Amino acid sequence: MLKSTFTPFFSTIPAKPRFPKPLPSTILRALTQSAPPVRQNTSLTIFPPPTSAYVHLPFCRKRCHYCDFTIIALGSSSSSNQPEDDPRMVNYVQLLCREINATQVKTNPPLETVFFGGGTPSLVPPKLVSSILETLRLKFGLSLDAEISMEMDPGTFDGEKLKGMMELGVNRVSLGVQAFQEELLKSCGRAHGLKEVYDAIEIVGSCGVENWSMDLISSLPHQTPEMWEESLRLTVEARPPHVSVYDLQVEQGTKFGRLYTPGEFPLPSETRSAEFYRMASRTLSDAGYEHYEISSYGKKGYQCKHNLTYWKNKPFYGFGLGSASHVGGVRFSRPKMMKEYNGYVENLENGLVDCGGSKYIDVKDMAMDVVMLSLRTSRGLDLKSFGEAYGSSLVVSLCEVYKPYVESGHVVFLDEQRRAMTVDELNSFKLNEEEIEKSLAYIRLSDPDGFLLSNELISLAFAVVSP
Amino acid sequence: MGFLSRASKTLKPPKNLSLLQTHLTLNPLSSIFRRNPVSTNFNYDPLRLSQAFCSHSRQSSKENAVDLSQYPAERIRNFSIIAHVDHGKSTLADRLLELTGTIKRGHGQPQYLDKLQVERERGITVKAQTATMFHKHSFHGADKDGAGEEPSFLLNLIDTPGHVDFSYEVSRSLAACQGALLVVDAAQGVQAQTVANFYLAFESNLAIIPVINKIDQPTADPERVKAQLKSMFDLDASDALLTSAKTGQGLEHVLPAVIERVPPPPGKSESPLRMLLLDSYYDEYKGVICHVAVVDGMLRKGDKIASAATGQAYDILDVGIMHPELTSTGVLHTGQVGYVVSGMRSTKEARIGDTLHHNKTIVQPLSGFKPAKHMVFSGLYPADGSDFEALNHAIERLTCNDASVSVARESSTALGLGFRCGFLGLLHMDVFHQRLEQEHGAHVISTIPTVPYIYEYSDGSKVEVQNPAALVANSKKQVTACWEPTVLATIIIPSEYVGAVITLCSERRGQQLEYTFIDSQRAFMKYRLPLREIVVDFYNELKSITSGYATFDYEDSEYQQSDMVKLDILLNGQPVDAMATIVHNLKAQRIGRELVEKLKKYIDRQMFEITIQAAIGTKVVARETISAMRKNVLAKCYGGDVSRKRKLLDKQKEGKKRMKRVGSIDIPQEAFHELLKSS
Incomplete structure (x- = not known):
């Protein structure tokens, strides 16, 4: 009975197949109150098949001091441009292709985005990348205008290699510059220096990569406001159509985690770190970038389509060591250890695992994912579709909990035309289902104040969804 | 009559209502948990959960053969042991029970030891309000009858609480006694609680037998202690007993001294029954069990009795003595102390200090005790607001066996629904909190403890304020005066700490009433202190400025006007x-x-x-x-x-x-x- 009523679970953004039947809010309320795990079938009418794929290429020359991703450090023996026959890469890519092939697919619309993340995907020889793309193409099909991104690190590619990648279809480069100061690059353990940064920018330009992103990290140890300002200025001067600004997270188990405490020297204080974030927001906005997600800036038309699938809570495949997928409503992370991953692929081939579907999905979990992800974007949370999926009373509660933060300038309520509601309007506004439906369409976090405190603000919403 | 006047004397103005026990260590609870469970027969458990072990009547026919009719009042002695903490009261009591064969030496009764263990794990001391012992004795051989047999005496050792937090309860116990053993550590000498307990006993007109204990210690100095007893209490120290409860030295003189120096209970056996309700607790199997002292007349199983306070009538379903487990005797005679089971449903019906008499007889009620006075109040709220019902349930369960906590619902804008609870003292409060958390899994937030103030308003009304939040500014009703409760504190310290203690007391708005030297090394001070000033951290502070040497006790005193x-x-x-x-x-x-x-x-x-x-x-x-x-x-x-x-x-x-x-x-x-x- 419940199954048939569960239709539009993720429709924060009007998904392509619009589901007409809203879930009766009474049922949802009952569900959100008692939180029973809802058994969800993976019927395609409920969860459309993914049109995005994340491919994890874990190889790095060495591990950066801040990094806790799933990587395989190749060591200094592999010189950057001739690892063609490194058996570790060859074997891994073979295994990866086996995983792709063994993935169960019911219908297969062509992929719209592919993202090679790492690790340092640019270390992988084009020949191997080619075999991956070929496998994907055969398995799912690749849309003609598909966005195919690759993370590339300075010093790991030359013009020839980049051209090779482009010929295979890679049309977007995410360049891991991180900083424009020799001493910072060194102290965070990057495998390249400043010269390689400039060379890489030059190569990207000369190869005619039109769609590329400059990736930076703020709040590095010993980073000063002057350094950050310089990095931002040089970034703008390099004219990438997209910039990602990541804020250093000191993770447990990393070298930084052992050496440093957030907010304490040599890391910038919380106040300074917040100032770095504001500087980026200001500088990049002034330079014509839209701050469309907490850590992403793009010129018009250059938002990263692949990453948008994440923020829109849309499904995506994940292939490779430690990668995460979101298929059939289920989020699944692959093993992070090579041996286990190998076993996982074997089981997949033998039909013993199915990483999409046939699991219990909690409605509250889904609602929280939607809130968490959409509030990271400048578009914000779409109240209409959220209300349809999770009940309009939940929308009222969210508005109530955020109301004080509209006054404090952390949250913005927007109407259908994306006009922001003023505090005065809000104060004379009745927060009930009818009124909200009539004049509110989105909730977003303000830039930069709301974004800076997004964890606080989102966890407030969590408490509403799942008290 | 003597007994009655004594009973009433202790009850006069509530001088003896003391709140904070003197031997609070840094963790006020540790002193409870530390106690040896075997000796705990005589430990006071303020929360009275612990009587479980005496809830099982002894079934052995030998014990049932106790014939109380053989013990007229003149062969009965009711006494208690009073002491400063750790001066050996519990061990001494233990030895006396062993000496009379009431309990076996060592681990004689495995099943109740087991029980104790459980209770000890739960951090509760076991309490037996009273233990009855039998001891043969002849007065210098003169009283031997023809057969050469020594007459047997029935001795009731009536427990006094180990924690003077509840000296109200000490006086309750003393009301049923005619004598007391005043135990003093031979090395430590007279301490604050010794003084407090001595005066309680003295005011109750009890015969006081000084016992200088722990004389086996290398630092023991019985002569110095004797001198202190003389100078402080004007006690004739020449007849003080010298004992070591640990080695057994001198113990053989204790019970003879009790029999010879404590007078028998003074009641009239031919008068109608009057008995004093000393204590009560709830037993899962038997229901409410009351400890009683039969003042006049006689009580039999099957009698119908009534409460002078409520008029409610009850059938006596079981009657007996604590030996130390409940031992059914079917009867209690004048002067005897024992238990009754009467089908009361809740301990709330058993009002401590009530007079019980035969139904449909008219008697003059004994002067009862004043109800427990709550001197520390605190709000208790569920840490998680949604747990109010769980907390409510937990508090109900706990108060079932501890009627001395007052509970009223209140609400706070900050903390939601909760309770305002009144406690006898801070230790009482701490134990209550701890038990709520440990036994009932309740997570509580408690508000700053407050003492009851009296406020007078411009319209002449006076209000007792137990919750600061209740004191709301009101332009029509302005506060014109305020009174706060005070205590009389006794502090005994090595003389080198006098300066520091005087400074502390004056910081706490204390007024010095007395300052003397017990001997060349020890100073004795009496202060009037506002209760508020000592409620939270006074004792810890005192201990820390005197390297732990200070002893401290206090009794309730009158209200004083304060700003x-x-x-x-x-x-x-x-x-x-x-x-x-x-x-x-x-x-x-x-x-x-x-x-x-x-x-x-x-x-x-x-x-x-x-x-x-x-x-x-x-x-x-x-x-x-x-x-x-x-x-x-x-x-x-x-x-x-x-x-x-x-x-x-x-x-x-x-x-x-x-x-x-x-x-x-x-x-x-x-x-x-x-x-x-x-x-």
Whole structure:
């Protein structure tokens, strides 16, 4: 009975197949109150098949001091441009292709985005990348205008290699510059220096990569406001159509985690770190970038389509060591250890695992994912579709909990035309289902104040969804 | 009559209502838990959960053969042991029970030892209110009858609480006695609680037998102790007994001294039954069990009795003595002390100090005890607001066996629904909290303990204020006067600490009443102190400035007029009712600053700036600011792996859940706990 009523679970953004039947809010309320795990079938009418794929290429020359991703450090023996026959890469890519092939697919619309993340995907020889793309193409099909991104690190590619990648279809480069100061690059353990940064920018330009992103990290140890300002200025001067600004997270188990405490020297204080974030927001906005997600800036038309699938809570495949997928409503992370991953692929081939579907999905979990992800974007949370999926009373509660933060300038309520509601309007506004439906369409976090405190603000919403 | 006058004498103005037990160690509970469970027969358990072991009547036919009719009043002695903590009261009691064969030496009764163990694990001392012993004795051989047999005496050792937190209960126990063993450690000499207990016994007209214990210690100096007893209490120390309960030395003289020096109970056997209800507790199997002292007349199983207080009638279903387990005898004679089971449904029906008599007879009620007076009040709230019902249930269960806690519902804007509880003292409060948490899994936030003040308003009305929040500014009804409860404190210290202690006491608004030297090394001081000043941390402070050498005891005294004001704590201008406290005007600023600083330390930065203020009325006396949180963002891409973000945010949400929300400010529970610790 419940199954048939569960239709539009993720429709924060009007998904392509619009589901007409809203879930009766009474049922949802009952569900959100008692939180029973809802058994969800993976019927395609409920969860459309993914049109995005994340491919994890874990190889790095060495591990950066801040990094806790799933990587395989190749060591200094592999010189950057001739690892063609490194058996570790060859074997891994073979295994990866086996995983792709063994993935169960019911219908297969062509992929719209592919993202090679790492690790340092640019270390992988084009020949191997080619075999991956070929496998994907055969398995799912690749849309003609598909966005195919690759993370590339300075010093790991030359013009020839980049051209090779482009010929295979890679049309977007995410360049891991991180900083424009020799001493910072060194102290965070990057495998390249400043010269390689400039060379890489030059190569990207000369190869005619039109769609590329400059990736930076703020709040590095010993980073000063002057350094950050310089990095931002040089970034703008390099004219990438997209910039990602990541804020250093000191993770447990990393070298930084052992050496440093957030907010304490040599890391910038919380106040300074917040100032770095504001500087980026200001500088990049002034330079014509839209701050469309907490850590992403793009010129018009250059938002990263692949990453948008994440923020829109849309499904995506994940292939490779430690990668995460979101298929059939289920989020699944692959093993992070090579041996286990190998076993996982074997089981997949033998039909013993199915990483999409046939699991219990909690409605509250889904609602929280939607809130968490959409509030990271400048578009914000779409109240209409959220209300349809999770009940309009939940929308009222969210508005109530955020109301004080509209006054404090952390949250913005927007109407259908994306006009922001003023505090005065809000104060004379009745927060009930009818009124909200009539004049509110989105909730977003303000830039930069709301974004800076997004964890606080989102966890407030969590408490509403799942008290 | 003697007994009656004694009973009433102890009850006169509630002088003997003492709140804080003298032997609080740094952790006030540890002193309870530390106690040896075997000797705990005579330990007072303030919460009375613990009588389980005596709830099982002894079934052995030999024991049932006790014929109480052989013990007329002149062959009965009712006595107690009083001592400063750790002077050996429990061990001595234990030895006496062994000496008379009442319990077996060592681990004789495995099943009740087991039980004790369980209770000990739960951190509760076992209590037996009374133990009956039999002992043969002849007065210097003169009383031997023809057969050469020595007459047997029935001795009731009536427990006094080990914690003078409840000296109200000491006087209750003493009311059923005619004599007391005053036990003093041969090395430590007279201590504060010795003094307090001596006066309680003295005021009850009890025959006092000094016992200098622990004489086996290398540092024992019985002569010095004798001199102290003489100078402090004017006791003839020449007949003091010298014992070591540990080695057994001198113990053989104790019971003969009791029999020879304590008078028999004075009641009339031919008069109608009157008995004093000494104590009660609830037993899961038998229901309410009352401890009683038969003052006049005789009680039999099957009798119908009535309560003088309520008029309610009950059937005596079982009657007997504590030997030390409940031992059914079917009868209790004049002067005897024992238990009755009467089908009462709740301990609330068993009013301590009530007179029980045969139904349909008319007797003059014995002077009863005053009801327990609650001297420390605190709000108890569920840490998680949704757990109110669970807390309610837990409190109900606990108070079932501890009628000495008063409970009233209250609500706080900061903490939601909760309870205002009244306690006999701070230890009592701590134990109650601990048991709520340990036994009932209730997580509570308690508000700053407060003492009951009396406020007089311009319209002439007087109100007892048990909750600072209840003191609301009202222009029509202005406060014209305020009285606060005081205590008379006894402090005994090595003389080198006199200066420090005087400083401490004057900081606490104390008034010195007496200052003498017990001997060349020890000073004795008496102070009148406001109860408020000693309620929280006085004893710890005293211990720490005297390297642990001070001993301290106090008794309840009268109210004194004081300039007490309400100190509000405001967060972003909004008063937090649960944090309000009543302080002396002159100390308001200092305390305000302390509280505000503490809160600043425990409240995390939030999305907006928080001002913390302490204010008297509209006058702000202290202020701190917590600047707004600058940044809490996860600006990092995990290749679509949102589970980490989720985990982080879930954790953050859970953290918030454990906080209390006042307005839009999240206050961690620790902030409330920390406020408790400041005076």
